[in-house]
Amino acid sequence: MEKGKEHFDGIENEYERMIIKIIPSAEDFFGSALSFVPDKKIRVLELGSGTGFVTSMIIEKNKYVDITCIDLSPGMLEVAMKKPELSDVCFIAGDFREIWGEGNFDVVITTLCLHHLPGQDREMIIKKIYDSLNKGGVFINGDVFTAGNSNEEKMNLEWWKENMIENGLPLDEADSMIQKRINNSQYFDTIHGYYRKMKSAGFKDIYHPYKNRIYSTFAGFK
16 A cells, blocks of 8 residues: 655664654654643554654553554564553554554544655545544644645755754764655645645544644644
């Protein structure tokens, strides 16, 4: 099935070192997403959970969660399953366009994942998320987006590269990330395009709490 090439294939042991250097203000980005996770007993589905980087943050915020995680990469899941704090998490290996967690959920969350999908698949997944949520449940997405015009995109890439280098990412790795974004640019949504997909899926209360050039977080309630 068509899918944008993953940025971190084969480097699962380096992922968490890299990600905090790749994202400018990573604490704000992830924090804005986690702020929508309720502090009560809930069922959570995490799509594209990777090494469990965000999963661990969810559990630190709310120790009463029941979490199911789906990821395509066996290497990423292997790292996640070795983490003691994730011993009670249900991990599922596979493509979440083909497999899903059982039952309904109070929270569905994904970060830095949906931009790898073609627009039609992303639209399908957002609708599936909506249908899988309990009434009052929330879909949280932190991701990268495109500006929609070439001049702004160029400025954003320059800004991103400068920030990655300032965060301590080696120049060759920063250049590699820029090239991967360029190579996968046909998969990215604009902010407005993504918002329309959320509305089309049925979400009425949609929040956009964080935006930093190419990085944004959204939360939609059912």
